[in-house]
Amino acid sequence: MRPLLFLFVALPASVLWNPAVGLAAEKTSAEKPAARHIVTYKLRPMDLIKVQVFQEPDLDRDLRVSRDCTIVLPLVGNVDIRGLTVRETEVLLTGLYRRDYLVNPQINITVTDYAPRTVNVLGAVNTPGSVLLPPEKELGLLDVIARSGGFARVANRTKVSLTRAQPGGETENFTINADQLVSGDNASRWVVQDGDIIYVGERML
Numbered sequence: 001m002r003p004l005l006f007l008f009v010a011l012p013a014s015v016l017w018n019p020a021v022g023l024a025a026e027k028t029s030a031e032k033p034a035a036r037h038i039v040t041y042k043l044r045p046m047d048l049i050k051v052q053v054f055q056e057p058d059l060d061r062d063l064r065v066s067r068d069c070t071i072v073l074p075l076v077g078n079v080d081i082r083g084l085t086v087r088e089t090e091v092l093l094t095g096l097y098r099r100d101y102l103v104n105p106q107i108n109i110t111v112t113d114y115a116p117r118t119v120n121v122l123g124a125v126n127t128p129g130s131v132l133l134p135p136e137k138e139l140g141l142l143d144v145i146a147r148s149g150g151f152a153r154v155a156n157r158t159k160v161s162l163t164r165a166q167p168g169g170e171t172e173n174f175t176i177n178a179d180q181l182v183s184g185d186n187a188s189r190w191v192v193q194d195g196d197i198i199y200v201g202e203r204m205l
Contacts, residue, residue: 159176
């Protein structure tokens with residue numbers, strides 16, 4: 001009887017699974033905190049934010065931005081943050097606390113829950129209705145129509161209506177040639193805003 005031969009192949013270390021590395025990679029991919037520190041994001045009414053003052057835990061607060069865009073904080077009281085980004089709000093609060101209360105305060109703000117922003121898309125699109133706008137980036141008119149299933153077969157792409165409420169309460173209407181947007185004409189102008197109403201009419205067959 002011939003002796004049995006066993007062949008052992010030495011595998012490089014990079015091929016072998018390392019439990020520590022595997023678990024670390026899995027943990028990293030799973031850790032996606034809800035709180036976002038997007039400094040250029042402009043805070044809006046009903047946003048939920050976390051305000052943290054370094055080494056002053058008694059001053060930390062979880063706050064909902066009021067409908068008139070104010071927040072209330074310990075010591076400094078009511079603060080108007082209308083039109084301010086996260087970074088601008090941090091700078092404002094730093095100045096308020098430094099002025100009368102703290103030496104070299106360090107303020108950090110994270111958004112833990114964004115107020116919803118929606119656009120209504122109606123008419124000749126495949127899935128008419130409300131489109132939820134992402135908080136971290138802007139969407140153009142064509143992006144929103146794409147999220148509504150795209151233009152229907154009978155859509156008049158050259159005359160898309162956009163109705164927008166102005167700060168004073170009045171509304172303004174625009175007529176947009178979507179085919180020109182595809183070619184890049186005025187594409188940056190038609191970034192949609194919260195509350196916009198987009199209507200796509202039908203073309204004559």
